Structures are given as C-alpha cells and as structure tokens.
Amino acid sequence: MSHLPLTVNMKGKRVVIVGGGNVAEKRVKKLLEADASITIVSPEITPGLGHLAGEERFHWKRRTFERSDIEGAFLLIAATGIRHVDEEVKKAGDNVPLVNIAGEADAGNIHFPAHFSRGRLSVAVSTGGASPALAARIKSRLEEEYDEDYAAYLDYLHDCRTKIKTSGLSEEKKKEAIKKLLDEDCGEEKEQALIVARLEGIE
C-alpha cells in the first residue's frame, strides 16, 4: 500500500461528484463540514441531497456526466455504481489531483476513511479497501473512548500550548511543559482554569 494519511484543507476547493446516491450524500455531508465548493452531476439525487440542494449548499447539474464537468476540479469522486460510467469519469480525471472511485478501491488515488471529530481532534481509520466494515467498527470503538468532552479538552490544550510557545521559556523547557500538560489531572474545568492561570505567569 502506498497510501499516506494526510489532512487536507478543503476550504473553497472545487469538488465534482458524479452520482447522487447514498454514497454521494455521505461525501457531501463531510465535504460541507470542510467548506468545500461542491458540484454534483447526476440526473437524480437522494431526498437528503435534494434538501441540501434546495438550500443551495452545492450546485446540482441535473443530467448525466460529460467530460467538461471536471474542469478545474481539485477532487473528483465517481459514485454512480455503473462501471463504465465510473471508468469514463476516471479517464476524464487524468489531470485532477485527487480522484476517488467509490466502487473500486484501487482505481482512484485516495480512499475515504471512517472518520469522526471532537472539535480539533480528528480520528480517521482506513483499511485501504480491505474491509470498510472493520474500519467502521474500529471507528465506533474509538468514538466511545474519545467522547464529546474531548472537544473542550483539545481547546484547553491548544490554549495552554499557545501560552507556553509564546512564553520566554527555553525551547527545552517549552517541550517539557507541553508534554507535562498531558499528565496533569485536568479533566475538570476548575483544574484547567488553574493550570491556564499558572501558565499566564510563566516567563
């Protein structure tokens, strides 16, 4: 497997999705969270996508795919479930940086992992197409372990780290202090406030 997990800033990036079924709906929901600029080319779309199209959250071309649809795309997704159409999309997307073929893991150059976020924490699990169901199961287990409280915890860690980084401490002490934060018993807001206050005073 020569796939490397990266997180990509999708804000304003042009995404073209061919097909408007259940898979397209899942992708659109994730991509909207990332502020991508989405076009769907499909004669039909799911009711869920219909609702989002009504709110103008993406552009819908209500017809079958044409090669010119992919112009300027940064990410191209083929999700028609019709092999020859997906193949035509793949061919047309030769120069598109990121290509995902939902029905054939190895045909594109990216996979969508099972994913959840807790604020700034992002957890993604991929099996490289071997067993998407296992990826989903591992994700569900991690979702229980890293519950909703982690969003606030990550904000707190970010706040502390920023304070430490802009302090006058030596580089070595900064690294030490950042690591030590993770060992502090700071599940409670009160304790977090105390640690932040202490950091306000470090030189």
Ligand SMILES: C[C@@]1(CC(=O)O)c2cc3[nH]c(cc4nc(cc5[nH]c(cc(n2)[C@H]1CCC(=O)O)[C@@](C)(CC(=O)O)[C@@H]5CCC(=O)O)C(CC(=O)O)=C4CCC(=O)O)c(CCC(=O)O)c3CC(=O)O
């Ligand atoms: C290549 C990839 C597509 C891509 O990268 O776009 C792909 C491809 C295919 N999936 C298929 C089937 C299923 N996919 C799921 C579920 C998920 N599939 C996801 C990703 C990916 N699936 C990518 C690889 C990622 C990896 O391996 O890690 C998840 C993780 C993320 C997401 O989709 O958002 C999401 C769980 C999300 C969550 O719960 O969080 C389930 C289970 C279910 O629905 O409950 C089933 C039925 C059980 C089974 O078949 O395993 C089929 C056969 C279709 C058919 O037979 O018609 C293909 C085609 C093929 O095998 O090539």
Ligand SMILES: NC(=O)C1=CN([C@@H]2O[C@H](COP(=O)(O)OP(=O)(O)OC[C@H]3O[C@@H](n4cnc5c(N)ncnc54)[C@H](O)[C@@H]3O)[C@@H](O)[C@H]2O)C=CC1
């Ligand atoms: N999680 C995942 O990644 C999964 C991936 N898959 C794969 O993803 C693909 C799509 O699955 P679904 O969304 O369930 O299919 P679907 O059948 O619900 O949707 C297909 C969509 O493609 C549109 N379409 C058909 N011909 C077209 C054309 N020429 N141009 C543009 N649009 C066209 C249809 O109108 C429909 O909206 C399949 O290949 C399937 O095997 C399936 C299950 C899970």
